[in-house]
Amino acid sequence: MDLHAGFVAIIGKPNAGKSTLLNGILGQKLSIVTPKAQTTRHRIIGLHSEESFQIIFLDTPGVLREPSIAEPLNMLDQRMMQNVRQATKDADAVLAIVDGNDRAEEALPLLAPYCRKGSVPLAVVLNKVDLLTALRLRQLVEYFELQPGIDAVIPVSALKGRNLKDVEEWAVSHLPEGPALYPKDAVSDHPERFFVGEIVREKIFQLYREEIPYCSTVQVLDYKERAVGKDLVQVAVYVEHESQKGIMVGRGGSALKAMATAARADIEAFVGRPVYLDITVKVKEKWRKNEEALTNLGY
Structure with missing residues (x-):
C-alpha cells in the first residue's frame, strides 16, 4: 500500500476553532483552548498517523489585524504572524x-496574505455550523465556493465533532506520496x-482577566522525572x-x-504521573517588545 505523508x-x-479542530481530529487534547485571543502563540505540530498516511498538522496562532503606522x-505579535507565514510556506x-457565526465573509480578506492561493490546495473549513440556520449555512457555502483559489468548503462543528472525517479525508487526498516523517505512535514533535x-499558560488565560493573560508568559525551568515519588516541575511566569x-x-x-492547583491536575492527567509543581512569578519589563527576551523565552 502506498503511503502518503505531508x-x-x-x-x-x-477563536475560529483551529485548536479545537486539531484536538478533535487527533482524538486528544494537544493544543490549549480558551475563548481569548493569543491562546495559541506557537506553531503546534500535531501528528495523525494511520496505516496509509501521516498528516503533520501545523496549528498556528490566530491571524491578527494587518499592522499600520498608527x-x-x-514584537510578540510579529513573531506569531511569522509562525503563520512559515506554516503556510511549509504546507x-x-x-x-x-x-460561521462571526462575520464569516470578513475572514478571507484578513487571511488572504497568509494563503498561497494557486500554489497549494486551500479548503475553507466552515466551523460552528451547529449555530447556523439551514438557510444561513447554504448561503455561506455558496459564497465561499464562488471565491477564487478555494478548492473545497467543508462545514463542521469542531466542538461537537461533526464532519471532522471530511476534513481528514480532504487533507489526506492532497498529501504527497512518501514515507512517514515521524514515528507512527508519536502525537507531536514537542x-x-x-x-x-x-x-x-492555559490556566492563566482561564482564571485571570483583563491584561494579565496577554502580558504574561511561561517558561519551564526544570522538569525532573523521579523513579520514586512525584516528578518535579519548576515553572516561572x-x-x-x-x-x-x-x-x-493574589491576596x-x-x-x-x-492557578497552580488547576494546572497540576491537568499536567498529571497529561503525563500520567503525579507531579510537584512549583510556580514563581517574576517581572521582566517589556518582554513582548524585546527581541532578545522573546528569543530566550522560546518565541
Whole structure:
C-alpha cells in the first residue's frame, strides 16, 4: 500500500476553532483552548498517523489585524504572524478555519496574505455550523465556493465533532506520496515540558482577566522525572510590571495557588504521573517588545 505523508497548515482568526479542530481530529487534547485571543502563540505540530498516511498538522496562532503606522504590532505579535507565514510556506495543503457565526465573509480578506492561493490546495473549513440556520449555512457555502483559489468548503462543528472525517479525508487526498516523517505512535514533535508550559499558560488565560493573560508568559525551568515519588516541575511566569505580579499572586497567594492547583491536575492527567509543581512569578519589563527576551523565552 502506498503511503502518503505531508504538512497541513491550520490558519484562521482568533477563536475560529483551529485548536479545537486539531484536538478533535487527533482524538486528544494537544493544543490549549480558551475563548481569548493569543491562546495559541506557537506553531503546534500535531501528528495523525494511520496505516496509509501521516498528516503533520501545523496549528498556528490566530491571524491578527494587518499592522499600520498608527497601530503597529508588538514584537510578540510579529513573531506569531511569522509562525503563520512559515506554516503556510511549509504546507502541502492549507485549512482556513472560518467561524460561521462571526462575520464569516470578513475572514478571507484578513487571511488572504497568509494563503498561497494557486500554489497549494486551500479548503475553507466552515466551523460552528451547529449555530447556523439551514438557510444561513447554504448561503455561506455558496459564497465561499464562488471565491477564487478555494478548492473545497467543508462545514463542521469542531466542538461537537461533526464532519471532522471530511476534513481528514480532504487533507489526506492532497498529501504527497512518501514515507512517514515521524514515528507512527508519536502525537507531536514537542517535548513534554513544552506542553507542561502550555497547560500553565492555559490556566492563566482561564482564571485571570483583563491584561494579565496577554502580558504574561511561561517558561519551564526544570522538569525532573523521579523513579520514586512525584516528578518535579519548576515553572516561572513572567509579567511586565510589579502591579501585574501582585494580581497574579493574589491576596496571600490565593490566586497563584488556585492557578497552580488547576494546572497540576491537568499536567498529571497529561503525563500520567503525579507531579510537584512549583510556580514563581517574576517581572521582566517589556518582554513582548524585546527581541532578545522573546528569543530566550522560546518565541
